[in-house]
Amino acid sequence: MSATIYLHEFRTRLRSVIVWSLSLAVMIFIFYSIFPAFSSQAAAINDALSKFPPALLAAFGMGQVDMSSVLGFYSFIFLFAQVCLAIQAGNYGFGLVSVEETELTADFLVSKPVSRMQIMDSKLLAAFTSLTITNLVVWASTFISIHLFKGSRTYDLNALLLLLASIVIFQLFFLSLGLVISLLVRRVRSVTPYSLALGFGMYLLAAFSGLEGVSNLELITAFKHFDPNYIIQHQAYDTPLVLLNAAVTVVCLVAAYLLYVRRDIPAVS
């Protein structure tokens, strides 16, 4: 761990963290501000929704919960927050070490008196700090929005805490998956297409698995590992899937260290 690299990394990412955090906070707030109007006409809306094919509703994460309840509505928003969180974490993962190679600064960094392990430690910790800031902002924005707009309705705090606690595991999954992919491909020219593909790709897989009822799909998409509907309904995680998710993260991290320590830094020209 090198404090020097950690600080440099953290500072480089600071603007991006602020933009992502504020966008997420505002999205949650604005989305949730329509909850009072929505729930006051709950009967009409639930009636309308019931006319849609159930498979379609499942695809958009509106299948099994009562959309007029405090957490039912929130779990619907949370799915979109998850997509953003996945893209952000994917961004940081894909760019973590590849950015030094695209911007050709890897020679500078690696020729300093630090080991590859130290570089990786510092970079991962800095990215994790950044993601945690976004995570905390999402927590704050969630509580503020719910308490401003829930009116006299009540909700189960435990279920909400479980849902929010899943963010950190979810972020680490995309961070480490992005990182390991960036080390496996020859050269990452631009980070965003990769993280968009990974984030949206997994989201679509999750949507399809709802649509088709193909249960095998839920094994490979992190959105199903932390399905907000499931967590709210059961007030618990789908433990096997969460364990699977965490295992993938650990494998990715170990692989990333091994690959990076042995990596040949490509020459500039």
Next chain:
Amino acid sequence: MSVIEVSHLTKYYGKSRGIVDVSFNVEEGEIFGFIGPNGAGKSTTIRLLLSLIHPTSGTAKVFGKDVVTQGPLIRRDIGYLPSEVYYYEGMKVIDLLKYSASFYECDCKQRMQELSDLMELEMRRRISDLSYGNKKKVGIVQGLLHSPKLLFLDEPTAGLDPLMQRKFFDLIRQENARGVTVFFSSHILGEVQRLCNRVGIIREGKIAEISDIHTLQQNNYKKVRLEATGLDPNAFNLPGVTNLQSEDSQVHFFFKGDINTVLQKIAPLQVSDLTIEEPTLEEIFMHYYE
């Protein structure tokens, strides 16, 4: 004491050749020139010594320590100026230099200021606004600010104007006088000859020759091109002349030996044009292998 010991070092990038079975030593306090055409493996060798890449086989030691296992320790005392300089574009020069200095256990502020003044570097500017030559200057200051004991210079003069090149060479000589060992890679024979004590010549990934600079200079060919009226090409068929070619009133040839013997042959002629120059490295290599 050898500062660098390279033994049977080989690097393949997949199937393509980097360097093959390279062995040489660099002694403490010398300026070692490493010359060869582009793609010969100069940068590969330096990158192996800096642990930027890992050897396929063979070993390399710097300060008596293995580069694969003790890289971070070795790099405390190494300064590196890459052939192409790229830094974090968004940073200011001063911030980059401070970032660089923060990796070393030294108070490098004063040295940083001295070097920047010497290289006339504007510290407040952004890296992205700098010209290539100015980035190179950042590279020089960045590579020297922690007073390293061993310097790797990979084609360092590209992009520097002649005045800066001279300042830079003076700086390297000063560092060397303090006891700093210098590993200087270049494809320009002239600058290597001016600066180095010993040279290694690398060609197609293999060491072609390692010799004292004086020996190399004695072996050195001159390229002579002469245009004169009433020229008899056979008059230049002297010992030491090779590759003699003539057309109309022109002759050109390579010459190795005491240049006065050629000049005596030229003196009585009515010369309209004459050049005597260093052959290019390629031409020297052609001689090595003919």
